[in-house]
Amino acid sequence: MQARRFEREAFWAYAFIAPPVLGAIAFAFLPMAASLFLSFTRYDVLTPPQWIGLDNYRRLFNDDFFVGRTAVNTVFYLMGVPLGIAAALTVAVLLNQVGALRGLFRTVYFIPSVCSIVAVALVWKWIYRADLGLLNMTLTSMGVRDPPAWLNEPELVKPSLIFMGVWTSIGFNVVVYLAALQTVPRHLIEAAELDGANAWQRFWHVVFPVVSPTTFFLVVTGTIATLQNFDQVYVMTRGGPTYASATFMLYIYVTGFQYFQMGYASAMAWLLALGVLLVTRSHFALAKRWVHE
Amino acid sequence: MADVVALFEQSNPGLRVTYTQVPGTGYDYLNKLRLMIVAGNAPDVFYVPDGAFGELVRTGALLDLDERIAASGVVDLDAMWPSAVDRYRWDGRRLHQGHLYALPKDMGPTAMFYDADRFRERGVPLPDPVVPMTWSEARAMWAALSDRAGPVRRYGLTGYPFDVAVWAAGGEVLTSDRRSWAMQNPVAEGAVQWCADLALSDGVAPLPSRVEGGGGRELFEARLAATHIDGRWMVPRFRKLGFDWDVAPIPMADRDRPPVVWSGSVGFAVAASTPYPDEAIALVAWLAGPEGQAPLTRTGLQLPNQRALAKTDLFLQPGQRPVHADVFVRAAKNSRPSAITETPNSFWFDVLSIFLDEVWRGRRTAASLFPELAPRIDAALRENNPEL
Amino acid sequence: MKVLPRSRALVYAILIVVAVAVLLPFAFMLSTSFKPPREIYEVPFRFIPRQPTLANYKSALLEVNLARGTLNTVAIAVPSTLGGLLTASFAGFAFAKLRFPGREALFAMLIATMMVPGVLLLIPQFSAFAEIGWVDTFWPLIVPGAMGTAMATFMMRQFFKGVPDEIIDAAALDGATPFYLFTRIVFPLARPALITLAVFGFKGAWNDYFGPLVYLSSPDKMNIQQMIAATQNAYGGDPGILMAGSALAMVPLLVMFLFAQRYFIEGIATTGLK
Numbered sequence: 001m002q003a004r005r006f007e008r009e010a011f012w013a014y015a016f017i018a019p020p021v022l023g024a025i026a027f028a029f030l031p032m033a034a035s036l037f038l039s040f041t042r043y044d045v046l047t048p049p050q051w052i053g054l055d056n057y058r059r060l061f062n063d064d065f066f067v068g069r070t071a072v073n074t075v076f077y078l079m080g081v082p083l084g085i086a087a088a089l090t091v092a093v094l095l096n097q098v099g100a101l102r103g104l105f106r107t108v109y110f111i112p113s114v115c116s117i118v119a120v121a122l123v124w125k126w127i128y129r130a131d132l133g134l135l136n137m138t139l140t141s142m143g144v145r146d147p148p149a150w151l152n153e154p155e156l157v158k159p160s161l162i163f164m165g166v167w168t169s170i171g172f173n174v175v176v177y178l179a180a181l182q183t184v185p186r187h188l189i190e191a192a193e194l195d196g197a198n199a200w201q202r203f204w205h206v207v208f209p210v211v212s213p214t215t216f217f218l219v220v221t222g223t224i225a226t227l228q229n230f231d232q233v234y235v236m237t238r239g240g241p242t243y244a245s246a247t248f249m250l251y252i253y254v255t256g257f258q259y260f261q262m263g264y265a266s267a268m269a270w271l272l273a274l275g276v277l278l279v280t281r282s283h284f285a286l287a288k289r290w291v292h293e
Numbered sequence: 294m295a296d297v298v299a300l301f302e303q304s305n306p307g308l309r310v311t312y313t314q315v316p317g318t319g320y321d322y323l324n325k326l327r328l329m330i331v332a333g334n335a336p337d338v339f340y341v342p343d344g345a346f347g348e349l350v351r352t353g354a355l356l357d358l359d360e361r362i363a364a365s366g367v368v369d370l371d372a373m374w375p376s377a378v379d380r381y382r383w384d385g386r387r388l389h390q391g392h393l394y395a396l397p398k399d400m401g402p403t404a405m406f407y408d409a410d411r412f413r414e415r416g417v418p419l420p421d422p423v424v425p426m427t428w429s430e431a432r433a434m435w436a437a438l439s440d441r442a443g444p445v446r447r448y449g450l451t452g453y454p455f456d457v458a459v460w461a462a463g464g465e466v467l468t469s470d471r472r473s474w475a476m477q478n479p480v481a482e483g484a485v486q487w488c489a490d491l492a493l494s495d496g497v498a499p500l501p502s503r504v505e506g507g508g509g510r511e512l513f514e515a516r517l518a519a520t521h522i523d524g525r526w527m528v529p530r531f532r533k534l535g536f537d538w539d540v541a542p543i544p545m546a547d548r549d550r551p552p553v554v555w556s557g558s559v560g561f562a563v564a565a566s567t568p569y570p571d572e573a574i575a576l577v578a579w580l581a582g583p584e585g586q587a588p589l590t591r592t593g594l595q596l597p598n599q600r601a602l603a604k605t606d607l608f609l610q611p612g613q614r615p616v617h618a619d620v621f622v623r624a625a626k627n628s629r630p631s632a633i634t635e636t637p638n639s640f641w642f643d644v645l646s647i648f649l650d651e652v653w654r655g656r657r658t659a660a661s662l663f664p665e666l667a668p669r670i671d672a673a674l675r676e677n678n679p680e681l
Numbered sequence: 682m683k684v685l686p687r688s689r690a691l692v693y694a695i696l697i698v699v700a701v702a703v704l705l706p707f708a709f710m711l712s713t714s715f716k717p718p719r720e721i722y723e724v725p726f727r728f729i730p731r732q733p734t735l736a737n738y739k740s741a742l743l744e745v746n747l748a749r750g751t752l753n754t755v756a757i758a759v760p761s762t763l764g765g766l767l768t769a770s771f772a773g774f775a776f777a778k779l780r781f782p783g784r785e786a787l788f789a790m791l792i793a794t795m796m797v798p799g800v801l802l803l804i805p806q807f808s809a810f811a812e813i814g815w816v817d818t819f820w821p822l823i824v825p826g827a828m829g830t831a832m833a834t835f836m837m838r839q840f841f842k843g844v845p846d847e848i849i850d851a852a853a854l855d856g857a858t859p860f861y862l863f864t865r866i867v868f869p870l871a872r873p874a875l876i877t878l879a880v881f882g883f884k885g886a887w888n889d890y891f892g893p894l895v896y897l898s899s900p901d902k903m904n905i906q907q908m909i910a911a912t913q914n915a916y917g918g919d920p921g922i923l924m925a926g927s928a929l930a931m932v933p934l935l936v937m938f939l940f941a942q943r944y945f946i947e948g949i950a951t952t953g954l955k
Contacts, residue, residue: 005780005853006853009779009780009781009859012858012859013775013779013780013781013784016771016774016775017771017775017776017787019768019828019829020768020828020830020831021790023768023829023830024791024794024831026828027802027825027828028802029794030805030809031801031802032797032802034805038805045327045804046330046331046354091699094692094695094696097689098692098693098696101696105696105700108700108703109699109700110942110946111703111704111938114884114934114938115888115931115934116890116930117888117890118890118906118927119906119909119927119930120706122909122923122927123706123924126709126924127706130504131445131446131499131503131511131512131515131517132511132515134709137725137726138725138726140445140725141725146446149500149503152501152502152503153502170699170703178946224795224796228798230799231890235890242647243647249798249800253800256803256804257324257327258323259677260327265800269798269800269801272798272801273796273798273801276796276798280796313898313899313900314911324894325894325898328807328895329898331807331808332807332808332811332816334816514722516722533718535719
């Protein structure tokens with residue numbers, strides 16, 4: 001193995017990786033450096049930035065109550081990650097037991113993953129509407145008086161969006177899990193059956209450990225996507241009511257693009273980036289305890 | 294709009310105009326416009342909603358129209374509604390005074406739309422088209438139009454704008470120097486609480502959580518609310534509704550004070566960076582003048598900025614709803630722009646709206662919330678508007 | 682594994698309930714899109730319109746220029762996807778099978794870009810593209826993808842890791858260059874992974890809303906998503922037209938998905954997302 005060497009292997013390798021690496025520099029690292037600089041300035045985009053030192057960071061940690069509110073919201077949305085994964089794993093395990101219609105079910109479940117957030121949001125807004133929404137019309141016809149305004153109550157808007165998120169992502173997660181479930185060795189399950197393990201025991205001691213790398217993958221990507229969630233909230237509620245559904249990312253966008261405080265928005269974006277990095281690192285650290293490679 | 298621009302090209306053979314429409318809602322338009330300005334490819338002429346005028350003019354993105362308009366001699370500012378023109382003025386420090394940086398495309402006064410069929414079903418007399426009702430008269434009317442017992446809840450109105458309530462009661466949103474919030478007093482607190490109680494204690498208006506993005510408009514369209522306060526721009530949309538409706542003046546606190554309502558407007562501005570300032574101004578002047586206003590008014594969307602045109606059938610459009618279109622003409626005389634047009638940066642208004650929600654939901658009273666809110670709003674006001 | 686008939690029925694019941702929950706919003710969308718205005722607000726809700734109409738679709742087609750939108754989308758998606766396939770698979774192969782100084786560090790650097798919040802980059806990127814005159818052209822939407830995104834490179838690396846080392850070793854012994862080895866032997870093996878990437882790339886381009894919103898302003902350059910958003914104009918959207926527009930925008934992707942779902946699914950499996 002060690003003996004293998006191409007002539008000028010490194011030269012070829014650098015040539016092969018050049019486009020994405022140069023792309024990363026041009027479209028990620030240089031803009032990042034620019035935004036790091038901007039985070040120490042007051043910058044309204046149309047007039048040149050003014051150096052103000054640590055003022056933006058001071059404001060961020062001291063007297064901006066929206067930072068706290070949107071950060072708490074963002075953490076709340078993280079509940080959707082285990083929920084979505086548990087739902088997908090349950091469905092995948094059930095689906096794995098049926099033969100004939102498996103493909104059909106899988107196709108149906110995947111449909112929401114194919115649709116654009118714009119179209120999906122339009123439909124869900126009409127489902128959740130207080131008076132004329134499908135959900136409340138159904139509840140009313142079942143005799144519920146005054147069903148709640150799902151997207152307009154500060155306490156309900158986040159769970160409603162989480163549910164919609166689970167709906168949107170379940171198909172993709174099910175497909176990933178189904179692929180992983182194919183790798184569960186049949187003989188292990190049969191051995192467990194012979195030992196008298198019931199269905200739950202077989203799942204918990206055999207299936208779950210085998211698919212744990214997949215679970216880990218979904219947890220990490222799901223967490224990062226949730227911490228950076230913007231599209232869904234932007235098209236569904238624009239953060240309302242009273243910032244109850246606003247994510248930290250949305251607040252960054254509003255600050256930067258609605259109020260043109262690009263310097264302050266850059267400082268916030270850096271805080272978020274650090275948060276994402278920390279959470280991901282801790283996921284990897286914890287993974288040693290439960291992920292079976 | 295594209296047709297109107299084509300008309301301009303016909304009467305100005307040397308000039309070619311490319312009209313671009315930005316998809317999406319108001320937010321998307323402004324975001325797009327800001328990005329185009331930043332990128333240095335702003336259109337030569339663009340719409341500026343009055344609420345966004347201060348923010349844009351402060352950055353120097355808009356061309357000062359004063360001298361060129363005077364020089365061109367074609368624009369007669371006196372023929373327009375003064376409140377429509379003045380909201381596009383800026384003196385480098387304060388808004389509503391100084392040089393002119395945009396011409397009004399329209400005047401958007403508000404009125405009370407009402408479902409006349411619903412009034413007849415309920416045996417409620419139709420409101421007077423000339424004299425505004427008082428709050429107490431209106432409250433009784435709304436109660437008579439509401440239906441809280443049936444399987445579907447019906448409301449008397451969709452909601453009363455709180456700033457109009459504050460003005461009507463004799464209060465103000467900002468102090469006259471615009472450096473402080475002026476609602477921490479019994480007058481404004483009472484007015485805000487009155488608006489909240491329409492939903493909370495009377496039940497004649499929906500709770501804010503029941504009102505979707507359309508500001509209650511959908512409730513009116515679905516005949517779930519008998520009256521709805523909105524602007525002239527709703528008329529073409531409401532003309533498609535399958536029931537009889539009309540407009541009346543917005544009810545006022547009492548008959549002691551002159552009526553006051555809110556009006557919106559959109560202006561035509563010229564980019565400071567345009568390579569064709571003269572041509573751009575020719576277009577703006579034409580669109581804001583009688584020739585451009587006539588076809589724009591015919592759409593039914595707007596009250597023309599030209600006062601004389603508003604009194605003609607071109608605006609009143611007899612034979613079409615609303616029957617009492619003149620309500621808008623009187624409202625225009627009594628109207629003033631929103632408080633957000635008074636400061637370049639209006640983040641303070643967002644803070645206010647967010648906290649007012651606690652009053653609308655009955656979690657706080659205006660009297661208990663406002664003292665605590667005042668320093669917060671003042672801070673947002675001053676921090677983002679250093680020139681004041 | 683044997684499953685008792687009763688519990689089998691339960692499994693099917695649960696799967697059917699989930700399927701109905703997934704499809705219900707689409708049924709609602711289709712039903713509303715065929716309703717005349719007066720039926721839309723009717724209580725209680727009826728899934729089958731009493732007087733079905735195509736009027737909403739006609740109105741939506743005035744706003745949603747399906748042909749133009751598709752053409753624009755393809756003009757963005759094809760170069761960015763094809764370019765990305767090529768660059769990402771070259772790079773993925775190098776990261777998986779070639780040895781060179783700084784390999785792990787460079788790969789980590791690339792992966793790190795996936796964690797950067799997009800807004801952090803938007804303003805500097807936009808200013809830069811404006812500087813070189815790319816605003817209101819397709820280039821800002823094509824070039825970053827065509828250079829090979831971190832995600833695509835990562836997926837290709839995962840795929841090439843599964844290629845047996847014996848093939849590589851044999852080529853090295855024969856004195857082939859990495860370029861020859863890659864283009865003649867390894868690249869053709871990657872077909873399923875490439876199709877997956879292509880399908881996902883096309884899906885991404887079709888559904889992209891914020892990119893075109895930021896970079897494009899001419900109406901004749903809009904993509905489908907912007908056109909549906911246009912049906913929701915400043916004066917409030919008509920729900921029937923909105924739903925018809927959404928349905929129109931979904932159809933091409935749904936058709937593609939139904940034909941290419943093998944690649945969606947096989948691709949996810951073979952690329953070994955773990």
